[in-house]
Amino acid sequence: MKTIYLDNNATTCIDPIVLDKMMPFLKDRYGNPSSMHDFGGTVMHDVDRAREQIAGLINADPREILFTSCGTESDNTALLSALESYPDKRHIITTRVEHSAILNMCKHLSKKGYSITYLPVDHEGMIDLRQLEEAITPDTALVSIMYANNETGVVYPIDKIAQIVKERSVLFHTDAVQAVGKLPLDLKELPVDMLSLSGHKLHAPKGVGVLYIRRGTRFQPYIIGGHQEHGRRGGTENVASIVGLGYACEIAQKHMDYENTEVKRLRDKLENALLSIVPNSILNGHREMRLPNTTNISFEYVEGEGILLLLNEKGVCASSGSACTSGSIEPSHVLRAMGVPFTAAHGSIRFSLSRYTTEAEIDFVIKTVPPVIDRLREISPFWGKDNLAVR
Ligand code: PLP
Numbered sequence: 001m002k003t004i005y006l007d008n009n010a011t012t013c014i015d016p017i018v019l020d021k022m023m024p025f026l027k028d029r030y031g032n033p034s035s036m037h038d039f040g041g042t043v044m045h046d047v048d049r050a051r052e053q054i055a056g057l058i059n060a061d062p063r064e065i066l067f068t069s070c071g072t073e074s075d076n077t078a079l080l081s082a083l084e085s086y087p088d089k090r091h092i093i094t095t096r097v098e099h100s101a102i103l104n105m106c107k108h109l110s111k112k113g114y115s116i117t118y119l120p121v122d123h124e125g126m127i128d129l130r131q132l133e134e135a136i137t138p139d140t141a142l143v144s145i146m147y148a149n150n151e152t153g154v155v156y157p158i159d160k161i162a163q164i165v166k167e168r169s170v171l172f173h174t175d176a177v178q179a180v181g182k183l184p185l186d187l188k189e190l191p192v193d194m195l196s197l198s199g200h201k202l203h204a205p206k207g208v209g210v211l212y213i214r215r216g217t218r219f220q221p222y223i224i225g226g227h228q229e230h231g232r233r234g235g236t237e238n239v240a241s242i243v244g245l246g247y248a249c250e251i252a253q254k255h256m257d258y259e260n261t262e263v264k265r266l267r268d269k270l271e272n273a274l275l276s277i278v279p280n281s282i283l284n285g286h287r288e289m290r291l292p293n294t295t296n297i298s299f300e301y302v303e304g305e306g307i308l309l310l311l312n313e314k315g316v317c318a319s320s321g322s323a324c325t326s327g328s329i330e331p332s333h334v335l336r337a338m339g340v341p342f343t344a345a346h347g348s349i350r351f352s353l354s355r356y357t358t359e360a361e362i363d364f365v366i367k368t369v370p371p372v373i374d375r376l377r378e379i380s381p382f383w384g385k386d387n388l389a390v391r
């Protein structure tokens with residue numbers, strides 16, 4: 001059975017060119033970039049080329065690229081660095097729909113006495129910019145708002161948000177883990193101070209990320225050790241993955257148009273078909289302000305886990321918004337924040353495409369999902385004939 005992989009917001013396959021470029025550093029060129037001898041020292045040129053390639057994708061200066069181990073580390077570093085750099089300020093503003101890399105760090109910080117404002121979102125997943133303005137106080141060390149939501153794909157107006165925050169001279173960080181490689185980004189135009197990205201979301205390997213830090217931004221390291229990364233992060237560089245991420249960024253730039261035309265067309269085809277064929281199906285998130293590859297659909301009166309298991313039997317990989325917490329299935333915090341009713345939030349499925357997704361795969365999924373939902377509804381105690389009238 002062939003696997004149809006529509007879970008690219010969870011992780012992506014490594015581009016074969018990226019893998020080729022990485023291989024020498026996993027075999028013969030294993031030197032430490034900090035070594036004095038040429039065998040190691042020349043590897044630093046490859047790390048620096050990757051810095052340039054990544055800077056090229058987001059129109060930054062290579063010196064503004066700090067290598068980390070993942071998106072989570074980048075997010076954690078941004079928050080902790082802001083608080084350490086401005087020790088008199090003890091307030092952070094974020095949203096209720098961030099990734100756990102931000103939310104759980106905020107939870108941890110609030111236990112340590114910091115105050116956190118979680119901006120609410122409306123039913124489309126959008127924040128209210130006036131609420132953001134009102135939340136900023138002289139005590140605010142950092143505003144951290146994601147570029148694009150991993151579950152719904154909702155894209156936030158980061159240009160407007162950054163402008164509001166910078167007018168008040170507060171640090172601004174954006175978690176762009178889901179946006180980089182899918183949307184064009186220009187950090188010469190966008191006044192963000194820090195930005196997180198992660199290799200494995202854009203066809204580079206797992207275990208490498210970047211924190212972009214605008215030149216002149218006050219910064220304190222999170223990982224303290226050697227002098228690597230100009231003293232901003234200790235630890236011997238993950239050279240092969242860094243090299244891979246560099247090439248992945250270069251390739252992503254070449255595919256940017258395809259991502260926003262062809263991948264989007266396939267996403268729209270899947271979304272429109274499922275919404276029209278399956279009764280009581282609802283799109284979650286803003287219809288326009290969205291990543292081109294993501295659709296999140298609720299199938300009312302069924303459990304997302306049930307859908308995933310039956311799709312899995314057909315070789316289709318997707319993801320549900322719910323998570324199993326202490327024995328019971330909890331709907332996603334993102335959908336709850338958007339006020340999605342319980343009966344719909346439980347049956348939400350995220351399909352996330354990539355440039356490797358084919359038309360034939362989408363056609364197969366369009367044929368496969370409706371009977372799966374029918375089968376589950378037949379055994380659902382909440383589903384009756386009356387529900388059909390709702391639509
Ligand atoms: N932020 C967002 C929006 C994400 O989607 C993810 C991963 O799913 C992360 C952060 C964490 O990235 P990583 O898996 O590289 O730690």
